[in-house]
Amino acid sequence: MNHSNHVKSTAITAESIADSSVVASDAVARYALGLGDDALVLAHRLGEWITNAPELEEDVALGNIGLDLLGHARSLLTYAGTAWDRSEDDLAYFRDESEFRSRQLFELPNGDFAQTIARQLVSSTYFVELYRALSLSRDATLAAIAAKAFKEVSYHLDHSTQWLQRLGLGTEYSRERMQSGLTVVWPFVAELFSADPAADALDAVGFDGIAVGVESLRPAFDALVPRLIVAAGLTVPELPAARGGGRVGIHSEALGPMLAEMQVLARAHPGATW
Amino acid sequence: MVSQSSAVTERTVWELASTVVDPEVPVLTIEDLGVLRRVAVDGSRVVVEITPTYSGCPAIDAMRDDIVTVLASAGYEDVTVRTVLAPAWTTDWMSDEGRVKLAEFGIAPPERRIDGLVSLGLGIRCPHCGSLHTRELSRFGSTSCKALYVCLKCLEPFDLFKAH
Numbered sequence: 506m507n508h509s510n511h512v513k514s515t516a517i518t519a520e521s522i523a524d525s526s527v528v529a530s531d532a533v534a535r536y537a538l539g540l541g542d543d544a545l546v547l548a549h550r551l552g553e554w555i556t557n558a559p560e561l562e563e564d565v566a567l568g569n570i571g572l573d574l575l576g577h578a579r580s581l582l583t584y585a586g587t588a589w590d591r592s593e594d595d596l597a598y599f600r601d602e603s604e605f606r607s608r609q610l611f612e613l614p615n616g617d618f619a620q621t622i623a624r625q626l627v628s629s630t631y632f633v634e635l636y637r638a639l640s641l642s643r644d645a646t647l648a649a650i651a652a653k654a655f656k657e658v659s660y661h662l663d664h665s666t667q668w669l670q671r672l673g674l675g676t677e678y679s680r681e682r683m684q685s686g687l688t689v690v691w692p693f694v695a696e697l698f699s700a701d702p703a704a705d706a707l708d709a710v711g712f713d714g715i716a717v718g719v720e721s722l723r724p725a726f727d728a729l730v731p732r733l734i735v736a737a738g739l740t741v742p743e744l745p746a747a748r749g750g751g752r753v754g755i756h757s758e759a760l761g762p763m764l765a766e767m768q769v770l771a772r773a774h775p776g777a778t779w
Numbered sequence: 780m781v782s783q784s785s786a787v788t789e790r791t792v793w794e795l796a797s798t799v800v801d802p803e804v805p806v807l808t809i810e811d812l813g814v815l816r817r818v819a820v821d822g823s824r825v826v827v828e829i830t831p832t833y834s835g836c837p838a839i840d841a842m843r844d845d846i847v848t849v850l851a852s853a854g855y856e857d858v859t860v861r862t863v864l865a866p867a868w869t870t871d872w873m874s875d876e877g878r879v880k881l882a883e884f885g886i887a888p889p890e891r892r893i894d895g896l897v898s899l900g901l902g903i904r905c906p907h908c909g910s911l912h913t914r915e916l917s918r919f920g921s922t923s924c925k926a927l928y929v930c931l932k933c934l935e936p937f938d939l940f941k942a943h
Contacts, residue, residue: 548835562927567921573923576834580864649865653834656867656943664918 525723527587527646534588535606535703536716537647538596538633539752541581542607544596545597546760547628549767559618569622573657580650580750598771602761606703608751610693612760616686619672619679622687625665630730631697632658635723643714663682666733673737680738687734695746698723702752788820795849798829802841804923804940806884810841813872816863826859830868831943833923862933870943881940882906883935886930889942905930906937 529537551571558564582593597659610628615621639651672683697719704716731741748755771777783855796818798812809815809829817828821835827846831839843860850858870889878888887906902911910932918941 562917562919565921565927566917569919569923572835573833574835575834576831580834645865649863649867650834653831653864653867657834659917686899 514688521593527584529588529646531588532703532707532710532712533644533647533715534585536701536707537585539576539606539703541585541606542605543611544552544574544581546605546607546763547580547611547624548572548578549763550611550613551621553615554621557741563579563586568574570625570661570664577654577657579682582652584646596769598768602756602764603754603764605700605756605760605764606752606754607756607760608693608696609747609749609757610690610697610756610765612751613690613693614759616689617682619682622665622668622672623683623690626730627690627694627697629658629662629665630726631722633662633676634725635719636719638722642717643712647715658756669739672735673734673739683737684739684777687739688744692744692747693707693744694726696751699749700752709712712754725746740754783903785820788825789818790849792820794828795853795855797843798845799849801838801841802838802845803838804879804881804884804886804924807877809846810879811874811876811877813868813870814839816841823834823855824857824859825855828861828862828863830863832868833876836923858920865891868943870940871920873940885937886925887939889940892942903939905933905935907935908933 512619546569548777551567552569553576554571555564555575578597579593582596586592586596610624611626613620634653636651636655639647640655642648642651669683672679691763699720700729701716701719707716708718734741750756780867780885793815796815797808799809799815800810801807801814814829814832815827819826819828821830829839829846836933839862843862846860846871847858871892873889881888883906885906887903890903903913903915904911905913905928908930910930910942913928914929914931915926916929916936920927920938924940924943926941927936928939929936
């Protein structure tokens with residue numbers, strides 16, 4: 506007997522139970538889509554570490570962090586999908602590369618462990634500031650997703666900070682690799698804090714107070730991350746910014762192969778459940 | 780369907796729903812965890828509100844299915860389980876009974892906090908021998924909600940349910 510037939514709906518909603526299910530407007534959905542794609546792409550990259558990390562505890566740690574991010578992606582994509590009558594799976598598995606709105610930092614290949622830690626340091630700091638601000642959004646659903654995510658990404662930042670110090674203050678060799686990791690990641694920092702067309706579109710139609718202006722988050726990032734890097738005996742890279750464009754569907758060559766792997770099963774068996 | 784006042788039915792539904800356990804920590808019910816938030820009954824229509832522990836915790840899907848199964852076997856056909864994110868779940872909602880059951884199961888319960896910030900514990904107590912002489916092995920464990928510890932007295936490893 507299949508009891509799941511009795512489930513009429515399972516809305517993720519910040520509203521009280523008496524209210525009807527929340528539906529995002531097109532403009533809010535476009536904004537949520539970008540945030541959801543960021544979380545989804547980074548979650549997939551972290552999942553690639555499982556069975557490959559330097560020690561078992563890190564397999565578990567990076568897997569756990571990825572799982573939290575996947576949870577954020579599910580909430581955000583589910584919410585975005587309410588505007589277009591598409592499910593989280595439709596959005597994750599049945600869009601092509603140019604339809605993804607993730608910032609380019611998140612699709613970077615993992616590189617070595619130090620490079621992943623460098624990306625985690627930058628990503629986690631960004632997420633902490635983003636979700637702290639988004640938890641005050643006038644959109645109740647986005648605020649609820651953000652308030653929950655904030656608690657989790659704070660824990661992720663702690664993880665990357667500890668490894669930054671261990672590797673930076675470890676041996677000459679670990680220091681060198683941590684520095685190289687920062688060098689690879691650094692050109693992608695600027696894009697994180699550059700304009701989000703979907704956020705600007707919301708503001709333009711008078712829905713200000715819903716999206717977070719990421720440009721305003723940069724001072725908090727600059728106040729923390731360079732200090733952590735220096736405290737770990739490392740140097741803050743001075744490098745020109747990469748081209749950017751993730752929010753308008755421009756991606757590096759790394760995203761396509763990643764999506765091919767992520768989507769192949771769902772596309773080979775459309776509609777399958779497991 | 781039996782005809783009862785909504786309040787009585789809500790109580791019955793709550794009691795049924797609260798028998799559902801966490802599939803990963805089977806000594807804890809969803810009521811012990813603070814995951815079961817609210818039950819509303821309108822005629823024959825039942826709505827159950829639950830909240831996830833962690834955003835990505837896959838156990839929430841199993842709990843949702845189990846609630847529907849339990850209620851369906853008791854004759855409730857029109858059941859909606861709604862996942863609610865706000866306010867965000869915290870281990871401060873875990874019941875005293877739940878904390879005792881966790882320790883008996885071999886998992887150190889989460890530290891108590893005031894307003895979710897200030898820890899009131901002296902340290903993490905080994906659920907096997909009761910010693911406070913313990914060490915964190917990894918902040919991430921077998922599930923999202925746990926960290927891995929080792930007792931330096933009895934030398935046994937154990938899980939800690941993280942304060943969250």
